[in-house]
Amino acid sequence: MNSIWAVAKNTIKQALRMKIAVVFIILLLALLPVLGVSTTGDETIKGRLQTFISYGLSLTSFLLCLLTIAISIYTVTNDIKEKQIFTIITKPIRRFEFLTGKLLGVILLDMLLLVIFSIIIYSIAVYMPKFYQVNSVELAQAKTEFFTARAALVIPQQDFTEQARERFNKLKAEDALPENMSPAEVIREINNQMQVLSRAADIGDGIEWEFENVKPLADSIFIRFKYEVLQETPDSRIYSRWVVGDPHSVRTGEPGKTPVFVQDYRHTTETFHEIEIPSEVIPESGKLAVVFYNYPSNDTVVMFPKDGMEVLFKADNFTMNFIRSVILILSRLVFLTCLGILTSTFLSFPVAILLCLVLFVTASFSGFVLESFDFLSRNVGILYTYTLKWIVQILPEFDKYNPTKFLVPARLLSWSFVGQCILFMVCIKSFLLLVLAFLIFTYREIAKIVV
Amino acid sequence: MDYAVETFSLTKIFSDWWGRAKVYAVDDLNLQIRTNEVFGLLGPNGSGKTTTIKMLLGLLHPTKGKCLMLGGDGSDPKINARIGFLPEESYLYRYLNARETLDFYGRLFKLPAKVRKMRIEALLDMVGLKAVANRSVGTYSKGMARRIGLAQALINDPELLILDEPTTGLDPIGTRQIKDLIIKLAQRGKTILLCSHLLADVEDVCDRIAILYGGKIQTQGQVRDLLQQTNKRQITTDVISDATVEKIKKLIHAENAEFEITSPMDRLESFFIRTVETAQRQAQSTSGAVSTTKISDFLEKDAKVESILDKLVSSPVVEESPEKVITTEKVEAGKSDIPEPNKQLLSELTGSKATSRIDKTPKEELTEKVEAGEANQEEKINRDILNRLVSSPESQEKKERQAGGDGDE
Ligand SMILES: Nc1ncnc2c1ncn2[C@@H]1O[C@H](COP(=O)(O)OP(=O)(O)OP(=O)(O)O)[C@@H](O)[C@H]1O
Ligand SMILES: [Mg+2]
16 A cells, blocks of 8 residues: 555656646636636526536536546656656566556546635635625526526426337328338337427417426425427517416316416527426425416417426535536546556557547547447448447446536436446446556566567 | 576567567576675676566566576565666656655555655665755756665665666766675675676676676676686785895796786776865865765664664664764765764775775675685785776786786785
8 A cells, every 4th residue: 555655646746747737727727717707698697607617617627637638648658658667666566556556646636636626616606696796686596596406307208109100000001101211210200200299389289297206395496498499489489378286276277275376478499498486386295287388479389309398396405416516527537547547558648648538539429429320320330330339338428427417407416326427437437447457557568669 | 506586598589560570689598696696797788688687577578488586576576575676777757856766665665664764864875865865856967866776776675686787877986885885785695686787897796797698698607717817926015125126026037937017006996086085075065976985774784683674663763873864964064074974984995994995805705705715815816807807908908017916005
């Protein structure tokens, strides 16, 4: 342990001596406060906060990722190149202990930097409402829609496969099947259309959703939604009526034990909006009906995208959510450290950096990359399935575990989600990389010169 | 027979990028280095000395054959804990200072904090870098870096010390010190593998040597046996009258032998040490290494002491070496007058008596070890030959004309 610690400590010193570490740190220290002042969002304090958190955290995470890649690769390849390693691994330290020391050093440094920058971001965010001296309305909005952590109930995904198959059979009987499409594709297409239809309200018509297990911890719950329209309205707004309450009362109009919330609104399309609803409308059963009514004057069909409608309620506070976000970023850094160390056990500095950056970018857009590969694969076939896809799947999904996705809409980032991230990204994927690095490094000829 | 280092037809072939054999760096090498032996591995540049060492230490994998160190594998931490290694060049972390560097290596050996601290100070003192110990190693001159490298190799009080060209870049005092150190360590039962092409270093300290060429051993054997010229005799005297010289001449003529007579030349080494000593006595300041020929206490401890570690830990640092502490303070002060102990040491080194100590004592010990009960006269002759070999070719011719040789008494 003593020797691992010695290597770790030395690694930190080495990293701090590296110019780019200092440049990055200064850059961040300068940029974060500037971001805090310059971000405007939609001019409300909530908008400012959202933009700041989104940019600030993304920037910090991005720069720290780059820094981690650079440091972890530099610290190993440089020791090999400058041959300090000759006098280290001939001491009673095993090669995997040497790598562990390097890993520990980089991760400790990452933790230190991450804590510092998180504290700065957190402080700026908390201080921002005071700085702008906002009025109480905006402040209240920021409190309930930003400085909180809300759990969400989403519309349960309906499965239309049965209906789609029936429709397919009918089309087949009528010989009206489209050409160039396999049966599976046709069914998928029909299914998709039915999904969209189920989330659409015709002109002068409405949609009703029913949610279960609604347990408010605070005075209000929120409905968060986004409109999509078939035909743009003149002022890009939708006139609507929202009705929320006990399902029975809502459907029959009979008054129940709890009041029913009814309100007309005008909301712009294509952006997310939130409606605050007092918790008293929720009946004891925890069942809640939500109805959207599309006024005829809109003269268009209104649709809700896949994740465009949910019921939110407070489940935790902002601070805890923020801490969990930072843990997500840390797991990402741990993975990148392991990746950097693995590549530097067999590649030189520039090559290792290049490879790591490519993998980092791929992991950052893994969802998109996988999707587009899937699309491609129809043409490319097995070659792709057994090579690229495999590599992409081995990479962690940085985009899935992106903390700003949670902090901006003040969504609850649950411990179980964080645990899942740690399990996959750190315990499995990072560990695999590390074991591979240990193996390669143990059997490598350290003094071999490759020209 | 117990060998400290043993290789069995060790071979290293470097191949190029395409896997074609390019260089036979080490070729079917069979070395046996006995425990408690000072072994010199000689050879011209590129003869495979460094490659052999790298294979011993597990930094390179042999293409064929195998090697053992202290009866084990060179990459086994248990074996590594008993080995000191000074690589061909000093590969140090430029941003650490001397003390931090040694502390780092001490930690790699898992030395307890107290022992580590004590040894670091002792070693810094020994290699003369105490006064500059807080400067980063990157700013050191080549020789200063070399000294830190040496200190690093000694921090675990190794049983087997592998030195790859330890004296490159070192000033003569440093060189002298390394030689003394090697002899001291050998007396304590340590084994030393010394790689060099500086013959002067090797012949002064080594019991046995092997000469490599093209990765193959060309000759191997005891230094004495290889170098002794059994057909020559050498006599060195104090100043004597011409009349006596004439008498001796006659005696020698009677035996029909050739001879020459000169005044002995001082060796440049002793001259250099004396000059530096004078400068130090005048307390001129230096920001380089402060050379002494002192050797750290912990390295000089009798090998019979069961656990040197225990002894070191049990006695407080100051008590352990009061002399050393005073020295350090004075040295750091730079311009203050020279400390007593230091002066003694240096004058011992350079004075007429001291000169003999430098050249004679080690040799005597060596000879004794090699062959007990050797006649005094023979030993002197032997040393003369050694000295001749050390000096450069031009001066050697000159010396050969001079009867008295270049003895230093
Ligand atoms: N990594 C390597 N790749 C290819 N050839 C090498 C490599 N290392 C050493 N060699 C070659 O092996 C031979 C022996 O080199 P080595 O460094 O052992 O010599 P040396 O005896 O230590 O020489 P010197 O006195 O200059 O230090 C040389 O011809 C050298 O070019
Ligand atoms: Mg060499």
